[in-house]
Amino acid sequence: MKPLIRLFFRTLRVVLGPFMLLFEVLSRQKPVVRPAAQQAQVDQDCRSLMLYHFKTCPFCIKVRKEMHRLALPIEKRDAQHDASAKTDLLAGSGHDQVPCLKITDTTGQVQWIKDSGAIISYLNQRFGMLA
Numbered sequence: 001m002k003p004l005i006r007l008f009f010r011t012l013r014v015v016l017g018p019f020m021l022l023f024e025v026l027s028r029q030k031p032v033v034r035p036a037a038q039q040a041q042v043d044q045d046c047r048s049l050m051l052y053h054f055k056t057c058p059f060c061i062k063v064r065k066e067m068h069r070l071a072l073p074i075e076k077r078d079a080q081h082d083a084s085a086k087t088d089l090l091a092g093s094g095h096d097q098v099p100c101l102k103i104t105d106t107t108g109q110v111q112w113i114k115d116s117g118a119i120i121s122y123l124n125q126r127f128g129m130l131a
Helices: 002-026 036-046 058-069 083-093 116-128
Strands: 049-053 075-078 100-104 110-113
Touching: 002 058, 036 116, 049 058, 049 083, 058 116, 075 083, 083 100, 083 110, 100 116, 110 116
Parallel strands: 049 075
Antiparallel strands: 049 100, 100 110
16 A cells, blocks of 8 residues: 555656746745845855755745745755765754755854754844845
């Protein structure tokens, strides 16, 4: 029974995936526009962030839309199709739950945020005031 259920959901993802990605692009808000110096600082700060995601995960889409709205060039790693990304995610956070934001501070300490709501809240607190 389990293989049949997995096949059903895999088929559903294959069929609905392209529509979900199209919806993501079409429903994006315009990104914020910052002065060049301020955007350069945001770009620099985003180098310490990395988002682990699946392309068609609705929660990941929500986070990517917010990243686009805040004009955040955060590196994205596909933990579904990239084995090394999935291994890094499991080793670092202890789970294969996505979306997951990896934050590395200036001392090399790493923090993981595993919930889409918490990730969006963090991004808005850190970068939303600058918008």
